[in-house]
Amino acid sequence: MATYILRRLMEAVFILIGITMITYALLYLIPADPVRQIAGRSATPETVENIRQQLGLDLPFYEQYWRYVSALFQGDLGRSYLQKTEVSELIASRLPASLLLMVAAISLELLMGLVMGTISAVRRNSAVDNSLMVISFVGVSAPQFVVGIIFLYIFAVKLNWFPIGGYGTFHHLVLPALTLGFMGAGWYSRMMRSSMLNVLGQDFVRTARAKGLGKARVIVRHAVPNALLPIIAMIGIDIGIFMSGIVVVESVFGWPGIGQLAWQAIQRVDIPIIMGVTLVAACSIVLGNLLADIIAPFVDPRIKLK
Amino acid sequence: MTYQQNHHPVLEVRNLITRVATPAGAKTVLDNVSFTLQAEETLCLAGESGSGKSVTALSIMGLLPPSARTTQGEILLEGRNLLDLSDRQMQKIRGGDIAMIFQEPMTSLNPVMTIGRQLKEAISIHQDVYGKEADAKALRALDAVRISESKRRMVQYPHELSGGMRQRVMIAMALSCNPKVLIADEPTTALDVTIQAQILTLMNELKKDFQTSIILITHDMGVVAEMADRVAVMNSGRIIEAQEVKKLFQAPSEAYTRALLKAIPRLGSMKDTPSEAKQLTPEGKPQTPVLEVRDLTVRFDINGGLLNRPVSRVHAVEKLSFDLFPGETLALVGESGCGKSTIGKSLVSLISAKGTIKIDGQEVTGLSAQELLPVRRKIQMVFQDPYAALDPRMTVGDLVGEPLVIHKLAHGRELIDRVENLFNRVGLPADAMARHPHEFSGGQRQRICIARALSLSPKIIVADESVSALDVSVQAQVLDLLQELQQELGLSYLFISHDMAVVEQVCHRVAVMLLGEIVECGPRDIVFSNPQHPYTKQLLDAVPIADPTVRRKERFLPQGEVPSPVRSLDYKPEIRSFNNLGQGHFVREYA
Numbered sequence: 001m002a003t004y005i006l007r008r009l010m011e012a013v014f015i016l017i018g019i020t021m022i023t024y025a026l027l028y029l030i031p032a033d034p035v036r037q038i039a040g041r042s043a044t045p046e047t048v049e050n051i052r053q054q055l056g057l058d059l060p061f062y063e064q065y066w067r068y069v070s071a072l073f074q075g076d077l078g079r080s081y082l083q084k085t086e087v088s089e090l091i092a093s094r095l096p097a098s099l100l101l102m103v104a105a106i107s108l109e110l111l112m113g114l115v116m117g118t119i120s121a122v123r124r125n126s127a128v129d130n131s132l133m134v135i136s137f138v139g140v141s142a143p144q145f146v147v148g149i150i151f152l153y154i155f156a157v158k159l160n161w162f163p164i165g166g167y168g169t170f171h172h173l174v175l176p177a178l179t180l181g182f183m184g185a186g187w188y189s190r191m192m193r194s195s196m197l198n199v200l201g202q203d204f205v206r207t208a209r210a211k212g213l214g215k216a217r218v219i220v221r222h223a224v225p226n227a228l229l230p231i232i233a234m235i236g237i238d239i240g241i242f243m244s245g246i247v248v249v250e251s252v253f254g255w256p257g258i259g260q261l262a263w264q265a266i267q268r269v270d271i272p273i274i275m276g277v278t279l280v281a282a283c284s285i286v287l288g289n290l291l292a293d294i295i296a297p298f299v300d301p302r303i304k305l306k
Numbered sequence: 307m308t309y310q311q312n313h314h315p316v317l318e319v320r321n322l323i324t325r326v327a328t329p330a331g332a333k334t335v336l337d338n339v340s341f342t343l344q345a346e347e348t349l350c351l352a353g354e355s356g357s358g359k360s361v362t363a364l365s366i367m368g369l370l371p372p373s374a375r376t377t378q379g380e381i382l383l384e385g386r387n388l389l390d391l392s393d394r395q396m397q398k399i400r401g402g403d404i405a406m407i408f409q410e411p412m413t414s415l416n417p418v419m420t421i422g423r424q425l426k427e428a429i430s431i432h433q434d435v436y437g438k439e440a441d442a443k444a445l446r447a448l449d450a451v452r453i454s455e456s457k458r459r460m461v462q463y464p465h466e467l468s469g470g471m472r473q474r475v476m477i478a479m480a481l482s483c484n485p486k487v488l489i490a491d492e493p494t495t496a497l498d499v500t501i502q503a504q505i506l507t508l509m510n511e512l513k514k515d516f517q518t519s520i521i522l523i524t525h526d527m528g529v530v531a532e533m534a535d536r537v538a539v540m541n542s543g544r545i546i547e548a549q550e551v552k553k554l555f556q557a558p559s560e561a562y563t564r565a566l567l568k569a570i571p572r573l574g575s576m577k578d579t580p581s582e583a584k585q586l587t588p589e590g591k592p593q594t595p596v597l598e599v600r601d602l603t604v605r606f607d608i609n610g611g612l613l614n615r616p617v618s619r620v621h622a623v624e625k626l627s628f629d630l631f632p633g634e635t636l637a638l639v640g641e642s643g644c645g646k647s648t649i650g651k652s653l654v655s656l657i658s659a660k661g662t663i664k665i666d667g668q669e670v671t672g673l674s675a676q677e678l679l680p681v682r683r684k685i686q687m688v689f690q691d692p693y694a695a696l697d698p699r700m701t702v703g704d705l706v707g708e709p710l711v712i713h714k715l716a717h718g719r720e721l722i723d724r725v726e727n728l729f730n731r732v733g734l735p736a737d738a739m740a741r742h743p744h745e746f747s748g749g750q751r752q753r754i755c756i757a758r759a760l761s762l763s764p765k766i767i768v769a770d771e772s773v774s775a776l777d778v779s780v781q782a783q784v785l786d787l788l789q790e791l792q793q794e795l796g797l798s799y800l801f802i803s804h805d806m807a808v809v810e811q812v813c814h815r816v817a818v819m820l821l822g823e824i825v826e827c828g829p830r831d832i833v834f835s836n837p838q839h840p841y842t843k844q845l846l847d848a849v850p851i852a853d854p855t856v857r858r859k860e861r862f863l864p865q866g867e868v869p870s871p872v873r874s875l876d877y878k879p880e881i882r883s884f885n886n887l888g889q890g891h892f893v894r895e896y897a
Binding site for chain 1: 367369393394397398399400401402405406408410413414415416417418419427428431432463465476479613614
């Protein structure tokens with residue numbers, strides 16, 4: 001187990017280096033000039049050149065990248081071009097809000113998705129199944145900024161149940177978490193439904209019935225634990241999708257997390273912040289997948305980590 | 307036997323009709339099925355697939371799929387009609403009064419629950435005992451089925467147990483609540499013959515210990531002869547004939563039963579037919595083998611550790627050598643995991659192997675894909691499962707013609723002509739070419755697979771368990787076809803099989819495999835009448851004989867499990883020499 005985790009972490013280092021390379025190259029290739037953003041429109045060419053030299057942006061691409069990566073290995077994420085603050089500090093101040101939102105949204109989507117999927121599978125082809133699948137279809141297909149705005153309109157503007165935006169109380173959390181979790185709930189309900197249908201047709205479910213177990217017990221004790229197995233691997237991958245969702249949802253609801261930070265940085269070509277947030281996102285995806293793989297053998301005794 | 311005519315019936319099924327909803331309307335799958343089961347009796351429901359055996363069992367258990375319904379009839383358990391009971395009442399019956407075990411021990415247990423918990427669950431709901439007491443009862447149930455190290459099994463998961471052990475656990479679970487009736491649906495079909503012998507013996511012993519009546523569902527007339535007091539033969543949803551077992555085998559009254567009994571391959575039926583030697587030409591000169599295998603070795607690494615390096619190794623095939631002569635059928639027999647299928651795959655270069663393989667005089671190992679192409683034409687394969695071996699989205703005409711297209715041997719009108727020809731040759735109408743695989747029965751599909759293998763006019767066909775998935779009557783037809791083709795075309799077969807009776811029928815020579823090595827090899831008649839290696843003897847002894855009069859009281863029972871070919875990295879295989887007993891009969895040295 002320990003060797004397995006160690007090996008995976010070693011792999012993770014290479015993955016992260018690869019990600020810095022790709023992100024850096026992409027940022028270099030985009031036509032926007034960060035120095036113009038910093039200096040403003042009225043700056044003289046000399047000032048622009050000065051700033052460029054200060055930030056090392058006049059150096060060749062590979063040298064810029066080398067500087068970044070060597071600093072990174074010393075734990076230095078660099079300074080924001082515009083806010084003049086350490087990127088690590090900025091991220092540290094924003095991360096708790098994002099984590100809170102993520103935990104809430106993941107719990108919500110799993111709860112909704114798994115329950116909906118199980119009910120759908122057990123009541124296969126009934127009216128209940130059909131209506132749940134319509135809801136899940138909306139979840140899967142509607143863009144999050146649309147869903148977020150509709151939720152805002154209904155629950156905040158019309159019904160006045162929740163605040164329009166902001167951060168601080170449980171009330172503030174509900175709508176963003178719901179918006180973020182809605183799409184996942186759609187995915188998970190579909191996956192859980194097909195996974196359950198598959199499991200319900202398996203021999204051991206028949207064995208459980210032949211033992212004399214009641215229907216509810218067969219479903220809860222025998223079918224659901226087995227149907228969850230493929231879902232667990234998905235949760236790891238899901239964190240990646242979440243990361244992109246968070247950028248949108250935090251902006252719609254004014255949630256002060258790293259998604260919002262990233263959104264602002266992208267608009268101003270604040271390269272160190274973009275790099276920092278990308279790395280945090282990549283780390284969380286790698287760790288999320290690792291976590292899913294570590295949990296798997298506890299849920300499925302057939303899996304051995306090697 | 308213990309069977310007595312005047313026992314009172316435990317279970318009585320009267321005029322049972324079960325229907326299944328299909329897109330084409332309701333289909334009757336059980337048509338007026340009636341039978342009785344006496345106390346401590348074993349009743350075999352015998353018949354081919356689709357005859358309604360399993361549906362009968364599921365109807366009794368009330369476990370029919372949602373699309374099926376019992377529309378008429380009575381199922382009386384000691385006088386009580388089960389069809390009148392509510393679902394809650396039926397739960398008490400299921401696992402309590404009537405228990406059931408299934409065909410697939412590999413999938414019939416919940417993979418994420420320990421053996422102990424699964425056993426206790428059954429005990430708790432029917433006997434209202436929990437905790438320590440339930441533990442003790444579960445352990446006693448495991449001991450009753452004579453499983454080794456029963457305490458340890460309690461905390462193990464199903465995947466840690468072999469197939470035979472899992473079936474023992476299923477039996478323990480079924481008997482844990484002292485059921486009046488045990489329904490066993492093909493309980494040994496998925497198991498190796500030696501393990502099958504163990505399980506059948508166990509069931510007979512437990513029947514006495516627990517005073518349980520057994521309904522045994524099987525397609526294998528050998529198992530019927532071995533186990534049954536009475537037999538009900540089923541065909542297309544009806545009971546054709548119900549008889550005391552000896553009467554049924556001696557004097558079957560129905561034509562269907564006679565045909566069924568006639569189709570079974572019987573071990574020993576070829577005793578008086580000497581096997582042809584194909585090593586010599588008709589003029590008596592030595593033949594050149596069409597396939598020469600020397601020191602074939604296939605090993606698979608199992609990786610692990612920090613750098614994902616090999617930690618142990620599967621010795622699937624070890625230094626194996628044999629020849630196959632023109633027009634000859636060489637059978638490779640052995641139990642699961644002995645490496646017989648690996649040999650087949652390495653011969654057609656589907657997996658890489660060490661050693662030399664010469665096909666028609668040409669060395670195959672080390673050839674590039676391009677160089678391999680012409681050699682591949684000479685050796686083709688027919689697989690076990692005709693349902694999985696054909697791409698469901700292609701027409702069967704395209705499937706049979708595909709090898710010709712790949713090898714650029716025919717196109718256009720010529721291609722169609724050749725495919726038509728192949729269809730005729732395997733006994734299928736040429737107008738079937740435009741249809742898809744799902745429109746054919748299992749036997750027809752296997753004919754299609756054979757036609758595909760023949761399309762390149764190969765010299766050798768590797769038949770990997772090619773008739774194992776077929777019903778006996780269909781199996782007999784396909785075997786006949788293979789033999790006809792051999793005579794017509796001079797084909798050589800490498801016939802890979804676990805079924806000793808089938809092997810005896812078709813092969814000229816036989817090689818018995820254990821743990822990746824041949825332990826005995828020789829002409830069919832000599833090996834079958836005078837086996838030398840203890841493993842060959844054990845295999846032959848374990849085969850159920852389709853004759854109730856020669857039922858052996860004391861079986862020579864192989865103990866334990868089929869051994870595993872997984873070894874440590876530094877394992878050096880023992881090199882043992884072969885004793886030549888003359889007439890081409892070789893036996894590996896044994897302790």
